Amino acid sequence: MLDRAIQTAIKPLLTKAARALVAVGIGADALTVIGFMVGMAAAVAIAFESYMAGLVMLLISRLMDGLDGAVARETTPTDRGGFLDITLDFLFYASIPLAFAIANPAQNALPAAVLLAAFIGTASSFLAFAIVAEKNRMASTAFPDKSFYFLGGLTEATETIVALSAMCLWPEAFPLIAYGFAVLCAITIVMRIGWGWQRFR
Numbered sequence: 001m002l003d004r005a006i007q008t009a010i011k012p013l014l015t016k017a018a019r020a021l022v023a024v025g026i027g028a029d030a031l032t033v034i035g036f037m038v039g040m041a042a043a044v045a046i047a048f049e050s051y052m053a054g055l056v057m058l059l060i061s062r063l064m065d066g067l068d069g070a071v072a073r074e075t076t077p078t079d080r081g082g083f084l085d086i087t088l089d090f091l092f093y094a095s096i097p098l099a100f101a102i103a104n105p106a107q108n109a110l111p112a113a114v115l116l117a118a119f120i121g122t123a124s125s126f127l128a129f130a131i132v133a134e135k136n137r138m139a140s141t142a143f144p145d146k147s148f149y150f151l152g153g154l155t156e157a158t159e160t161i162v163a164l165s166a167m168c169l170w171p172e173a174f175p176l177i178a179y180g181f182a183v184l185c186a187i188t189i190v191m192r193i194g195w196g197w198q199r200f201r
Helices: 003-023 028-047 051-074 079-103 105-135 157-169 171-199
Strands: none
Touching: 003 051, 028 051, 028 079, 051 079, 051 157, 079 105, 079 157, 079 171, 105 171, 157 171
């Protein structure tokens, strides 16, 4: 819901940083992989209950996720880069609820499982829509710079990062945050199914 506004606001800063990275020879794929590795380190930190360290690495990982696209646009975007980016993004997002479940299984295992099921729903509806949109040569007017059709919803990347950050700041509230965000994901899934039902008739 907030991604388009946030991306528009920070695009000038990302573009400036991307040009500096390109100038020293750092490519988009390298940023994608490094950002993913930092994200996995965040998950490990959370699993060992180092929540503040996990939060810092989580935010650095997502900053690099924004920079890889900006660097790609300053050079030559590739299908390989787009594929790598979205695949590693989904793996990262799944790793954080799993890390909280490992940190405190008695309290967090069930809400983490519910949230992961919701993530599967948002990811599958997102990717399924993108596949059919590509087949029908549809273009996203909201996210024209993306490598394939980006379908919005109530829970996009910005909202997910906010929720994961809140979990790190208040780990004792993980079940409440996880269940609440799972409900928002469910609304997004229903919305996307409805959009697909209408657009692909």
